Amino acid sequence: MTTLPPKQLNNTQKKIIDAAIVCVKRWGVTKVNLNDIAKEAGVTRPTVYSYFRNRDEIIQQALLQSAYLFGAKAIKHLQKFETARERTVEAIIYSLKKLPKEPSLALLKNTDMTDIINNKGLSTPEGQQILRSLFQIILIGKAFTDDELDEIAEVTARFMLSLLTIKSGKKRNDKELRGFIERRLLPSLGL
Template structure:
């Protein structure tokens, strides 16, 4: 690995080099915006050549994706902490959706996902197998006994897909005029929450 540039402080490893590239990209995006940030900007921020950046990332979109991914890790930790004490599946999912819709646009690194093309996590990438699997893993971290609620591992994949599709729509195409918190919560309570609740004994008996 070449040690030229880097502000006179060459990285000690490839991992450190990649992280410094990611951090430099985040700074450039803060100044120029995601669509105007180029590999040349990142290289200039670090005092290295474009070729040095290319050794670690093939495209600027790959670096931006890593910037967003690192923000996502911290975000999920805070989401799970926010849900502590909510053991009901329907309540946890609705509250989690509310947290995501209101928080993601305000998170500098996470909001990048809303500005990328359709391959991003909140574009067509939201329905890839990897994105759905990640969503299911996130749901497993909720303070919910999914098995006791009658929701198995395969169900979590389906639930994760529906959540990702709904989040994509809510984030990319908000209602006009926008829903306030009470209106959005009422919408989710009416149309999403019932799918996560067991039918009552009375309803089960009536269907026989």
């Protein structure tokens, strides 16, 4: 498996990150400050500052840590599918079902998180490497340049995030959703 290991965090850092997730879910990202996070974590504000520069850095770390762990689970799930087409479709289905249940990744559905997700998560070098590593596995057996791989990862992530955050007027069961993804996304990816 060619995924990157998550950054190692100590117990205090984990408590702070978990507290930030609770606070964002409770009040939304724009209303959360370091005092709220420190109080929820049971630590002082100076303790928070000793590990993180600001609230956005805490949320960024929560997103990246969770992305590493989620990616590992997704890869394990996707190993039973034989083709890049199947793995791509199943990666989206898996993500749509499982992401909302992951504590910090459930924040992806929070619309006031868009800037943080983009600027502090997906578009960071670390976020890009997570996506690239995941798609190297999903697309095994296909020959793509790094630039093409990055584009495929970006388009797929954007498609999946839109399915997560923008509710469709049409209800689709798993079979219909697979067909929708196969018809609308896979051709744009060259699959």
